[in-house]
Amino acid sequence: MLYFLDTAFWSHLEWVALFVASLAVVIFARYLAISVLYQFLVKKLRAKVSHGTTPKKRTATSKQIKREITWAFTASLVFAVLVALSLLAYQNGLTQVYTDIHEHSLTYFFVSPALMLVLYESYYYWLHRWMHLPRVFKHVHKVHHESTSPTVFTAFSFHPIEAFLQFIFFPAVIMLVPVHAVMLAAIFLLLSFFAVVNHAGAEIYSRGMRKFLIGASHHEIHHQQFRANFGLNFTGWDIFMKTERTEPTGSDKAIQQK
Ligand SMILES: [Zn+2]
Ligand SMILES: [Zn+2]
Incomplete structure (x- = not known):
């Protein structure tokens, strides 16, 4: 068992605070590394990866990027607190996270991440619709939308309340749905990668892939x-709820923000 999962560890508040701060730094550094690396790759491969839908007018400034990175750091702190609480729950046997691959079938081991992604997609779609209610938007989601020309750094640029609402799904779902610890880590990595891809302003998906995958x-x-x-x-929920637009310009009068 890892030392920080020891019962004695949690009784020392200063250790817990240091652990949460370290976690935040790791989460933040991971976000920066994925963003910078992806930005570099996209610049290198731009001609090859774009499929004629790369957004044309991009007005991101260094001021915007600084703001995005600052919000991303506060979001990382929120994520770190929730990760620490999840570890505490795990230590107390409150989660369905398992480390012995034989605890569930091999099929389930591979299917569980897909199940998690589908559940999170549904949670996020409706959370996102709710965050666009005018009375909620200005307090929670406006920070993310200050970037009208998103960059790779917009991927984690959230108000702390939004960061909390997005990430609280995971401590909750791991109490109900079994998932192997390795797969859980892989899901977080995949979600971070998708977030950067979707904000980078350069399309990497083919026309066929864009029918079901959300891209830049x-x-x-x-x-x-x-x-x-x-x-x-x-794209499933947007297609089903008729909230999908594939043209970058034009009126969206048909869609009312409810
Ligand atoms: Zn939004
Ligand atoms: Zn966004």
Whole structure:
């Protein structure tokens, strides 16, 4: 058992505070590393990866990027607190997280991340619709939408309340749905990667993939029009709820923010 999962560890508040701060730094550093690396790759491969839908007008400034990175750091702190609470719950046997691969079938081991992603997609879509209610938007989601030309650094640029609402899904779901610890880590990595891809302003998905995957073009329309494209990584909910727009310009009068 890891030393920080020892019961004695949690009784020392200064250790817990140091642990949460270290976790925040690791989460923040991981976000910066993925963002910078992806930005570099996209610049290198731009001609090859774009499929004619790369957003044309990009007005991101260094001031915007500084703001995004600052908000991302506060969001990392919120994520770190929730990760620490999840570890505490795990230590007390309150979660369904398992480390012995034989505890569930091998099929389940591979299916569980897909199940998690589908559940999170549904949670996020409706949370996102709710965050666009005018009375909620200004307090919770406005920070993320200050970037009308999103960058790779917009991926984690959230108000702490939004960061909490997004991430609280995970401590809750791991109490109900079994998932192997390695797969849980893989899900977080995948979600971070998707978030950066969707904010980078350069489309890497083919026309066929964009029918079911949300890419940079799809999400940039959300940042510009506000009332369409509420999904996180998959287009399913937007198609089903008729909130999808695939054109970067034009009226979205048909979609009313409820
Ligand atoms: Zn966004
Ligand atoms: Zn939004």
